[in-house]
Amino acid sequence: xxxxxxxxxxxxxxxxxxxxxxxxxxxxxxxxxxxxxxxxxxxxxxxxxxxxxxxxxxxxxxxxxxxxxxxxxxxxxxxxxxxxxxxxxxxxxxxxxxxxxxxxxxxxxxxxxxxxxxxxxxxxxxxxxxxxxxxxxxxxxxxxxxxxxxxxxxxxxxxxxxxxxxxxxxxxxxxxxxxxxxxxxxxxxxxxxxxxxxxxxxxxxxxxxxxxxxxxxxxxxxxxxxxxxxxxxxxxxxxxxxxxxxxxxxxxxxxxxxxxxxxxxxxxxxxxxxxxxxxxxxxxxxxxxxxxxxxxxxxxxxxxxxxxxx
Amino acid sequence: xxxxxxxxxxxxxxxxxxxxxxxxxxxxxxxxxxxxxxxxxxxxxxxxxxxxxxxxxxxxxxxxxxxxxxxxxxxxxxxxxxxxxxxxxxxxxxxxxxxxxxxxxxxxxxxxxxxxxxxxxxxxxxxxxxxxxxxxxxxxxxxxxxxxxxxxxxxxxxxxxxxxxxxxxxxxxxxxxxxxxxxxxxxxxxxxxxxxxxxxxxxxxxxxxxxxxxxxxxxxxxxxxxxxxxxxxxxxxxxxxxxxxxxxxxxxxxxxxxxxxxxxxxxxxxxxxxxxxxxxxxxxxxxxxxxxxxxxxxxxxxxxxxx
Numbered sequence: 142x143x144x145x146x147x148x149x150x151x152x153x154x155x156x157x158x159x160x161x162x163x164x165x166x167x168x169x170x171x172x173x174x175x176x177x178x179x180x181x182x183x184x185x186x187x188x189x190x191x192x193x194x195x196x197x198x199x200x201x202x203x204x205x206x207x208x209x210x211x212x213x214x215x216x217x218x219x220x221x222x223x224x225x226x227x228x229x230x231x232x233x234x235x236x237x238x239x240x241x242x243x244x245x246x247x248x249x250x251x252x253x254x255x256x257x258x259x260x261x262x263x264x265x266x267x268x269x270x271x272x273x274x275x276x277x278x279x280x281x282x283x284x285x286x287x288x289x290x291x292x293x294x295x296x297x298x299x300x301x302x303x304x305x306x307x308x309x310x311x312x313x314x315x316x317x318x319x320x321x322x323x324x325x326x327x328x329x330x331x332x333x334x335x336x337x338x339x340x341x342x343x344x345x346x347x348x349x350x351x352x353x354x355x356x357x358x359x360x361x362x363x364x365x366x367x368x369x370x371x372x373x374x375x376x377x378x379x380x381x382x383x384x385x386x387x388x389x390x391x392x393x394x395x396x397x398x399x400x401x402x403x404x405x406x407x408x409x410x411x412x413x414x415x416x417x418x419x420x421x422x423x424x425x426x427x428x429x430x431x432x433x434x435x436x437x438x439x440x441x442x443x444x445x446x447x448x449x450x451x
Numbered sequence: 452x453x454x455x456x457x458x459x460x461x462x463x464x465x466x467x468x469x470x471x472x473x474x475x476x477x478x479x480x481x482x483x484x485x486x487x488x489x490x491x492x493x494x495x496x497x498x499x500x501x502x503x504x505x506x507x508x509x510x511x512x513x514x515x516x517x518x519x520x521x522x523x524x525x526x527x528x529x530x531x532x533x534x535x536x537x538x539x540x541x542x543x544x545x546x547x548x549x550x551x552x553x554x555x556x557x558x559x560x561x562x563x564x565x566x567x568x569x570x571x572x573x574x575x576x577x578x579x580x581x582x583x584x585x586x587x588x589x590x591x592x593x594x595x596x597x598x599x600x601x602x603x604x605x606x607x608x609x610x611x612x613x614x615x616x617x618x619x620x621x622x623x624x625x626x627x628x629x630x631x632x633x634x635x636x637x638x639x640x641x642x643x644x645x646x647x648x649x650x651x652x653x654x655x656x657x658x659x660x661x662x663x664x665x666x667x668x669x670x671x672x673x674x675x676x677x678x679x680x681x682x683x684x685x686x687x688x689x690x691x692x693x694x695x696x697x698x699x700x701x702x703x704x705x706x707x708x709x710x711x712x713x714x715x716x717x718x719x720x721x722x723x724x725x726x727x728x729x730x731x732x733x734x735x736x737x738x739x740x741x742x743x744x745x746x747x748x749x750x751x752x753x754x755x756x757x758x
Contacts, residue, residue, distance in 0.1 A: 192552055194756045195755040195756070214554045214555075217553060217554040217555075218554040223549075224548045224552075226545060227545055228543075228544035228546045229544070229549075230462075230544070231544070232465075241454075241458055242549070242550075242553060244454040244458075245455075245550065245553040245554070245555050
């Protein structure tokens, strides 16, 4: 695995204010990286610097091994970028919009036609290719945007707020599409968002940026570990039957750190995955297992924690 | 660059804006040529036979404007109309960052846009000229001679760059203001100033510099100052060069002293002599276009492109 995106002490200053402050970020090949932060945290500015659309004040950037400021064409040939709420030429059809982008990428005409049909199919717009973009809904435009990013056969795609302003159903469709692109085509994906719950399910790794500073980056569960100090396994256990004395049985299971009584059961904070032990303890006691649910810390909790600290 | 160029050109030609301009220009061109043509036919005795075709462009006949004056007036509107939203429109639609994240050089985008605008102007200008030639041949009953064609070609060339100046100016404003309406208004303001008010301003300044204009020398000095200030405006440059170019008999700008005119034979100037007279004008127009476009180019290359 090699790093597709690597930045070191990357900063961008507008007059006195740092929009991005000494950001060091690594995105490995083949992963989905969630770039999270509240509005105005510097996500878009960072992305613009990755693509050479704006110059960094200081620091180093390398995308696919190229410097975006000096070798922006090499970067743009390999990386697809979907800006926040992308615009299209309204008077052209969806396919004509894509063809224009294909031509700008110097894809031969015949190949471009084939490719545009293919990507439209991929994003579920196969029947709408001939319609004018001005008739499109926001969700359709967003999917068209993804189609357009795919036209150039990128090795990595950068999506800025891909689910912004889209209804939950549409957002899930888009995220599933991103995930399948990652899985089936091995695309490296970097997506920025402030909507954590939506995004956390598909990200393999996240970085959280607040006020221009990258506060934390890492794999989801690693982030959870660092926050919840070793108690990363939480379970809700509900069982019915003669439960007297069962709490003592639970205490004897190694790995359970803390037991909290709940209306129909117990909340267990554990240092390891104790589910099988818990199930067999339930069976030994002759109880009926109603439910055993894992309650992992959500990214939201992690995010809010950092968010408040900053 | 050619991709952007062809796309922009197709956009121009299929836009309603272009259709309106085309209809306006074609109809006024036809009308002007027809009415002056009729006037020339009726007064065949007074019309010099040698350059009848050029008269189609310059004489006003029964209409208010001659065609050349009309184009001088209308050209800026064409330029501004084609240019005022070239960059700001892309900003507003959110297409700029998408296009610029494709592997193209930034300058090919702005160059392609500007060239497409210039080509559109050339097509408009060329079509009106061809219309006039065609209609003129029918009405007058003979085709233009070689020199007339050359003069008209150079007239077209100067005209394209004259409109190109306004196109470059509108592009610059569309880059500076990013709001389409502001860009349009700013270009209009500059146009109004340069074509209408500059003569008022120049007369005022000339009056200040040469307050007593009782002797012929002082009068001519005042006129000189006025001329120099007037020539800041591309509209003045255009109308002066057209006046020389399309009227082979003309050999001075504005006023001339009696003594200067003495001994001049009333024969038309050869084409190269006319060209020598207006050469500074042509280079200035060309320079203005280059400066205007150059500024936009530099700003655009360094601009940060947010969605």
